[in-house]
Amino acid sequence: MMKLQALTVFVVIAHAHALKGEHAGPFGKHANIARQQSAALGYDPNSIPPLTAITSGMATGTTYAPTATFSPGSKPTAFSNAPQIPTFTVNPTDWPAMDKPPPTDTPQVQAWMLELEGHNIPDIPPTVDGTCGGDPTAAAAAEQNGWWTCGGWTRDTDIIDCPDKMTWGVSFDDGPAPYTQKLLNYMNSKDITATFFVVGSRALQYPDLLIEEYMAGHEISVHTWAHPPLTSRSTAQIVAELGWTRLIIQKILGITPTTMRSPYGDLDDRVRAIALAMGMIPIQWTRAPSGLTFDTNDWRVAGGTVIGTDQMAIFDSILSNATVMDNGFIVLQHDLFEITVDLAIGYTLPAATNHQPPFQLQRIGQCNNIPMSNMYVETNTNTTFPGAGATNATSPLPTAGHGPGLSNTTVSITNTSSANGSSGATATNENVPTGDATTFSLPVLGAVVAAGFAAFATMF
Ligand SMILES: [Zn+2]
Numbered sequence: 001m002m003k004l005q006a007l008t009v010f011v012v013i014a015h016a017h018a019l020k021g022e023h024a025g026p027f028g029k030h031a032n033i034a035r036q037q038s039a040a041l042g043y044d045p046n047s048i049p050p051l052t053a054i055t056s057g058m059a060t061g062t063t064y065a066p067t068a069t070f071s072p073g074s075k076p077t078a079f080s081n082a083p084q085i086p087t088f089t090v091n092p093t094d095w096p097a098m099d100k101p102p103p104t105d106t107p108q109v110q111a112w113m114l115e116l117e118g119h120n121i122p123d124i125p126p127t128v129d130g131t132c133g134g135d136p137t138a139a140a141a142a143e144q145n146g147w148w149t150c151g152g153w154t155r156d157t158d159i160i161d162c163p164d165k166m167t168w169g170v171s172f173d174d175g176p177a178p179y180t181q182k183l184l185n186y187m188n189s190k191d192i193t194a195t196f197f198v199v200g201s202r203a204l205q206y207p208d209l210l211i212e213e214y215m216a217g218h219e220i221s222v223h224t225w226a227h228p229p230l231t232s233r234s235t236a237q238i239v240a241e242l243g244w245t246r247l248i249i250q251k252i253l254g255i256t257p258t259t260m261r262s263p264y265g266d267l268d269d270r271v272r273a274i275a276l277a278m279g280m281i282p283i284q285w286t287r288a289p290s291g292l293t294f295d296t297n298d299w300r301v302a303g304g305t306v307i308g309t310d311q312m313a314i315f316d317s318i319l320s321n322a323t324v325m326d327n328g329f330i331v332l333q334h335d336l337f338e339i340t341v342d343l344a345i346g347y348t349l350p351a352a353t354n355h356q357p358p359f360q361l362q363r364i365g366q367c368n369n370i371p372m373s374n375m376y377v378e379t380n381t382n383t384t385f386p387g388a389g390a391t392n393a394t395s396p397l398p399t400a401g402h403g404p405g406l407s408n409t410t411v412s413i414t415n416t417s418s419a420n421g422s423s424g425a426t427a428t429n430e431n432v433p434t435g436d437a438t439t440f441s442l443p444v445l446g447a448v449v450a451a452g453f454a455a456f457a458t459m460f
Pocket of ligand 1: 173262263264
């Protein structure tokens with residue numbers, strides 16, 4: 001036993017050394033070894049730049065194709081009752097426009113609105129833009145309304161940490177994207193699994209990568225379709241964001257997530273109630289007693305506001321909270337950009353295993369002792385999870401274009417506001433997400449890259 005442990009330590013150190021070695025300079029005579037190592041790992045550890053060089057505008061590196069094309073009928077082995085991957089072809093014309101708020105006057109959204117029936121959706125007006133500064137009135141009522149953005153308010157129904165001390169819940173948001181496969185290959189080589197918060201528009205764009213995530217044993221959760229701050233949206237718009245994302249995941253994978261995460265962590269009692277009514281439990285990232293959140297700030301590097309070294313310094317200080325906490329924590333990272341993926345592979349995730357004592361890297365459901373089968377409606381066996389939305393677990397999702405109409409039904413939600421954040425002084429085009437969400441389209445990304453990622457400064 002001792003021998004095995006010693007060997008494990010040696011392998012870890014050897015790998016860490018290999019990573020550091022290439023940062024120190026060109027590989028030279030070690031090139032062949034490096035190539036062999038790359039082939040075995042499924043990614044090139046030498047492609048991770050030194051921390052000082054990970055910065056907005058850095059040269060782009062290799063993207064990796066999905067390792068396998070999983071044919072319809074495949075099942076992940078991570079949980080025993082997983083359904084087969086369905087036969088499904090993603091046809092963009094069947095779906096809302098990428099990275100635009102889905103319209104609310106469609107049969108699908110109207111059908112999903114029925115899921116709110118019988119649930120108490122608090123009559124909280126949409127915030128101006130999902131920020132405290134943008135809406136002082138909402139900020140003043142943040143505690144009352146359970147608004148996480150201004151003060152970190154949570155409710156018992158939220159998943160906000162990992163219960164066990166020294167346990168690190170791994171999450172990646174905003175993908176799948178071109179560098180996701182590199183991250184998957186790395187995590188496979190290290191036997192790490194994570195929770196992916198999927199943007200519906202990216203699933204539409206990269207369905208094969210979504211399948212790869214799922215088949216590799218990672219957890220799949222709902223983010224949104226167009227990544228707006230949800231508190232700034234009308235109830236119907238929130239339903240549309242969550243509904244379309246949930247549906248495309250279900251069409252591609254055959255499973256419907258029972259969890260979700262708000263973009264920017266922007267969650268209040270209205271958004272919370274809508275998500276729960278739709279059968280999705282909100283998952284935040286952890287806020288330490290100091291007020292710091294376990295945000296790796298990788299998005300700031302991609303946004304060009306900090307460089308890699310500063311990002312790790314910030315994160316190290318955040319991580320120092322962990323050893324004085326009685327519980328574990330959930331960490332926010334992103335798989336949308338090469339920069340954020342390189343930071344994860346080269347630095348952030350290794351920081352967990354290099355720490356003394358090491359942190360245990362786990363999926364968020366896993367660290368909360370939620371069986372993977374309960375992370376999805378189709379396989380969930382816990383009738384009290386996800387709480388108030390459990391009744392929806394037995395309701396089939398509307399099929400695109402075939403949802404029931406609203407003509408004979410009254411939706412008894414209390415919030416009838418149609419405001420969506422565009423009614424205030426900062427009124428903007430309703431068809432464009434607020435803030436930086438408009439930059440989420442990867443085709444648009446090229447222009448953003450050229451602009452030095454400046455527009456991503458507030459993205460997370
Ligand atoms: Zn996000």
